[in-house]
Amino acid sequence: MEAIAELLARAGVDGRRPRAVLAALGEGRWWTLADLVRETATARRTVEALLRETDLERSGDRFRLRAPLPGLTGATGREGAPADPVAHLLADHAPLVARMDELIVRAPRGRHTLDHVSATAETVVRRALLLEARFWLDGARLLCVGDHDLTSLAAAALHPGLEVTVVDVDERILGYIAERADLLGLPVRTRWADLRLGLPASARSWADLAITDPPYTPEGVGLFVARAAEGLRDREQGRILLAYGASERTPALALKVQQALSQLNLLSEAIYPDFNRYLGAEAIGSAADLYVLRPTTKTWPALSRQAARADGLNAAIYTQGPQAVESAASAEPVTAPGGSPEVLVGDWPKEVLPRTPRARLSTWLAKPYASDPGEVAIAVPAGLEAALPRLLLATRARRVQVTLAAPPASLPAEPLSSVYELTAEGRTVHAVRLPLPETDEARILRRILDNAHGKVANTWREALIGVRGDLTKKQARAVVSAVAPWADDVTVLELPAGRLGQLGEAVARSLSAPVAAG
The missing domain is CATH 3.40.50.150 (Vaccinia Virus protein VP39)
Known part of the structure; x- marks a missing residue:
């Protein structure tokens, strides 16, 4: 008890937390460490320090006191904690x-x-x-x-x-x-x-x-x-x-x-x-x-x-993994891209193609680039790999070269494969734009993906009118809303992968969907 008294004295006016732990133990029930920590909202290290000074009976990962501790009544319990408003x-x-x-x-x-x-x-x-x-x-x-x-x-x-x-x-x-x-x-x-x-x-x-x-x-x-x-x-x-x-x-x-x-x-x-x-x-x-x-x-x-x-390489915000704050300084340097890119996107070193126009990753995704480059090079830092499909869809360039922090485990699939032929070479992903497809369904899908910064429903509506020929704008919009209610007020770049994967099938249904009367 002397060791426990010392721990409580050291806690001072914040001593309600350790006392709540002891009070919970005094209830006679079985606890796991995780449950006791969560119940008392007390740091694990504090709980473990108290447990080391108590005589516990154990069963697997559960434990309880062998005998009650004296003095664990009244104000030592959890009834004094701040009130939960709801x-x-x-x-x-x-x-x-x-x-x-x-x-x-x-x-x-x-x-x-x-x-x-x-x-x-x-x-x-x-x-x-x-x-x-x-x-x-x-x-x-x-x-x-x-x-x-x-x-x-x-x-x-x-x-x-x-x-x-x-x-x-x-x-x-x-x-x-x-x-x-x-x-x-x-x-x-x-x-x-x-x-x-x-x-x-x-x-x-x-x-x-x-x-x-x-x-x-x-x-x-x-x-x-x-x-x-x-x-x-x-x-x-x-x-x-x-x-x-x-x-x-x-x-x-x-x-x-x-x-x-x-x-x-x-x-x-x-x-x-x-x-x-x-x-x-x-x-x-x-x-x-x-x-x-x-x-x-x-x-x-x-x-x-x-x-x-x-923005960019300074975007370390997590406590673990490649984008942990402690890992930010260990990023592998980006080397010069191959070919003749007309735009460099991302955090490229200043000495790499110094006269080539540059764009931030955030700007690239936020709005269409001012010109229509034929070849683009993109640098993607560790932890931002999930943005790869959107970074590729954000341009209509014929060729895109993407430098990643590490070789990709796999390449993005549908619907990106409707737009680009993708290959990987080490840390570099090469994307070559495919020619326009021939079927109505594929052409509508491609038009939507090619206009990635625009609202999906608007692009889809105009493409549908061009193919079906018997729809007003209001009717076409109603068809799109019926087959894909999630497409309203959203761009391709914002759609989650699951919704992007549903686009092709939804476009197919819109080609034959009935038009509401009136």
């Missing part, structure tokens, strides 16, 4: 919690290189409940900036009048959310984006509220929150909800994150401690605070500065 509402939504639990279990496994850790089903439902309790949601729009947690599905299920858009870099998550939303009849749109390269056009100035659970580096939090702000259409009343957690042992890291938020000139209206709970992230107690942030008039000028810091 905990009292959760019991009335048990069916939604059960549904979300099933959806989370079936969802694609998290990727450590993207700092994925799943929130619990109770957490995502409580997020939705807080939105409802704090804001007026009738006719409102919610932008989920990254959504491995599936908050989009919980929010849309709880609030029938809420429109939701999900922006994410993980194709698997986007495909899963789109599939589940379609099956459940939920108004959830999905958009592909690597936030280091910008927010999708259809998500900019779109939302009234935004929510994000970003990588917990200062760079990651700053970037994701900045993109969330770019997504707000209501610059006066819009809000951003941020999930961010740090161990009680690392206050300096939390300070750096708050400094990143301060650089965006955001007002912290509220911070709910330990609101979010996770199936993992034990280093931070499997918990994160929930911030409610409000932009100010000084926020908007700060966004462009944040975007400039995120």
Whole structure:
């Protein structure tokens, strides 16, 4: 007990966390380390230090006290923790919690290189409940900036009048959310984006509220929150909800994150401690605070500065993998491209073809290039490989040479193979543009893909009118909406891979789809 008393004394006024651990142990139930960390929102190292000083009975990975510890009553328990503003509402939504639990279990496994850790089903439902309790949601729009947690599905299920858009870099998550939303009849749109390269056009100035659970580096939090702000259409009343957690042992890291938020000139209206709970992230107690942030008039000028810091090789935002902050300085240098490119896209060394025009990766994806180059060279840094299909579709060049950080494991398939013949040579991918196809279906698909910066529905409509010849613009648009309702207000470059894969079949159906009377 002396060692425990010393640990508690060392904790000082923050001693409720270790006392909550001891109180939980005193309940006599069996625990796993992960469950005890999550239940008490206490860093794993703190929990382990306490466990080393207690007499435990073990069964596999579970444990409990052999005998009660004296003095673990009253104020030593967890009843003194800050109140959860919506905990009292959760019991009335048990069916939604059960549904979300099933959806989370079936969802694609998290990727450590993207700092994925799943929130619990109770957490995502409580997020939705807080939105409802704090804001007026009738006719409102919610932008989920990254959504491995599936908050989009919980929010849309709880609030029938809420429109939701999900922006994410993980194709698997986007495909899963789109599939589940379609099956459940939920108004959830999905958009592909690597936030280091910008927010999708259809998500900019779109939302009234935004929510994000970003990588917990200062760079990651700053970037994701900045993109969330770019997504707000209501610059006066819009809000951003941020999930961010740090161990009680690392206050300096939390300070750096708050400094990143301060650089965006955001007002912290509220911070709910330990609101979010996770199936993992034990280093931070499997918990994160929930911030409610409000932009100010000084926020908007700060966004462009944040975007400039995120572009290109400086876009290290994760804690693990090739785009971890610690890995940014070890990138292999880019060598001169072959051929005679008319444009260099990406972060090429200054000494490489110094007189050749250059474009940022983000600019390349955001808008068509001013001229119509026949040959292009693109440099893609480690961690941005998922952007390869979009970078190729963003140009109509006859030849494109892409230099990657490492040899590709595979080359992109449909629908990119409808546009380019692709070959790989070491770290370099060569793309040679194919001639126009001959069938009506293939020509419409190719026209859509060739106009990758334009809205899919608009290009499709005009191409369909040219082929069928019996449709007005209104009728053609109705046909497109009927066969592909997800094609409205989106560009090819924003469509997730799953939707891109459905384009060919949807185009085929549009050629014979009936026209509504009137």
